[in-house]
Amino acid sequence: MMKARPGTFKHVYFRFLILCVGLLAAFMNAxxxxxxxxxxxxxxxxxxxxxxIGAIRLYRFVKNNPDAIRKAED
Known part of the structure; x- marks a missing residue:
């Protein structure tokens, strides 16, 4: 499995790819x-x-706390 920190592009892309392939296979066979x-x-x-829901919550958190990303990088 790919090792990537949560929130990085690889992490998001990998999860999206798994989701798309799984949905396609499941809907074709269902x-x-x-x-x-x-x-x-x-x-x-x-x-x-x-x-x-997690993406919406993360978006709202970042929108309300713009300094949170800078603090997390330190």
Whole structure:
């Protein structure tokens, strides 16, 4: 697995790539009526919603605390 600090470009890109591949595979196979793939699709969709909520919370935090990034880099 790739080692990257959370928040770096590699970390975000890697998670986005896994999410896209997983969603594509799950939606293609869920149309056949396979129960396992339907559960997998639901799990990936839930993970996507959690990532979206986390991104919104991070955006709001950075917007309200612009000095937080400078403090974290020190």
């Amino acid at each position: 149309r056949s009526g396979n129960t396992v793939m339907m559960v997998l699709t639901s799990a990936i969709a839930a993970y996507f919603v959690m990532e979206l």
